[in-house]
Amino acid sequence: MSSLTNLIKNENMKIYRRPRTWLMIGFLLLTVALLSGLMNWEAHKNANPDWQQSLTQDNSRMQQELQSNQELNDNQKTRMTEQIKLNEYYLEQGVNPHELSLWDYVNNASNLIILVTILTVIIAADMIAAEFTWGTIKLLLVGPASRTKIMVSKYIATMGFALFLLLLCLGSSFAAGGILEGFDGMNQPLLSVSETGIVQQSPMILEILEKYGFSIISLIMYVTMAFMISSAFRSSSMAIAFSLLFMLVGNTVTMLLSSYSWVKYLLFANIDLTQYLEGASPLRPEMTLSFSIITLVIYYLAFQFIAWLLFTKRDVAA
Template sequence: MAKLLKLIQNENMKLYKRLGTWIMIGIIIIAVLGIGVFSKFFMDSGENTNWQQRLEAENLQLERQLEESPFQSAGEAYVTKQIAINNYRIDQDIPPLHSQSLWGFMIDTTNLTGIIALFAIVIAGGMVASEFSWGTIKLLLIRPVSRTKIILSKYITTILFALFSMVSLFLFSFLIGSVFFGLEGAEDPYLVYNEGEVRERNMISHIIGLIGFNSVDLLMMVTLAFMISTVFRSSSLAIGVSIFLLFTGPQVTQLLSSYDWAKYVLFANTNLQQYTNGTPLVEGMTMTFSIIVLLVYFILFTLTTWVVFKKRDVAA
């Protein structure tokens, strides 16, 4: 364990000595600041004015839709949930979230996890392949440390970078949101509709949950990029393929959703929010099913990485 920790420390030192690593972190911070400036100075400040009347009008429209439209069960459940939450807001005097508030701004910035995934893929794609291209892999393997610990230290370092980026995103979004929008409404809860009843949840835990949901896609794509980097010893191939799949995989899977076998595709399962904020991509899918599918893919990617690196002839 001590040797593994030392390897992780060394990998982190190499990673954070690179100017490119800090440029990535800087871009995340600048993106958060940019969203804050846009929300503060360029969005309609009257978004939450007369919100009670707006919600009452929205409920009337939703109730009319329930009476006139033959909703499927999922659509009817969504409309019922929205009406209940709107009524609860009116009764308890809890205004809806909007971008010009601390929590609304922080929820908007959770979309930046896509940028973090992009940067983590770049790190993962070069983590192993760069050792081969620079010729330093032989120096690395002559150490009295097993190859398993070497490849594990590199993977953990990549995940730690992604985690550090996520924490930075959360902290800077809170700081910038507090400066731009203040702490007014910070005590407001997040409302959920469960078993026919509206319940209040802590807003910070909800935001952390959103980041966690978005991190599932990140984890799988980073693991895929790491595997390609190890198998083919090409950082450009690992980065290119992973980024291509990151942006096109969900769209292609959506087109294939009419086929039952599509539920076994990786990208049909990475969005776990489909079980909390909508309907499954393919009928019959459950969160347990998606978690099992994700675990199978994760084991396949990591096992392939380990076997190839373990058997790799560095002289070749």
């Protein structure tokens, strides 16, 4: 175990001693700052002092539509009824739903997890292929550690970097929201309407953690796929290019093929588990959360086995 720990430390040094890594970190922080600044500017620009009147008009419009529009389906009727209940609650409590709190910044920053994924994929795709590009793989293999331990240490270091970027995104957006809107908004609850039509409160942090938690699944899958691709190439640039290509094009191709029932077995059809959150719908109507989880586990194990097979059996004499 001590040798594995030393290997992980060694891989971490390779990651964090490179200027490229700190450029990535700086770019992520800059993106969070710009996004937060734009949100604050847009909110103050479009601030409506007559928000009570606006909510009242919205409720009147939705009530009229519920009564007159026969083309609304059950989901649309439910959403509109719930929104009316929420608007009534806002009016009774004197709460402006359009005012930003720090949680709005954290929630909006969850969209940047795709950027965290791209940055980590670049690192993952480079972890093994770069050793062959630089010719340093022989120095690793002459040591006492087995190829399996070397591969595991690289994977753990890569996932550690992914976790670091994810926490950095979460923490920096929280700080930006607190600075711009005040930290008193930490106690702001998440409002929802129960099946009985009662407005209920729940901790906002649970909603944020749920969204980030589902996003972590896609992050793990993309990074593991990139790690597998890295083990198949001797050129780090080729490994990075193919990893980003599969990641960026895969979802688009899957959407184009969504009319075919067999598309549900593809990785990219299941990788976004937020499609099972309330208010969303899966790519295919027959897909379920348990089906996607099982599919992802199969792909994950396949990626790990292929990466291990390619790395442990590869000839490094050349």
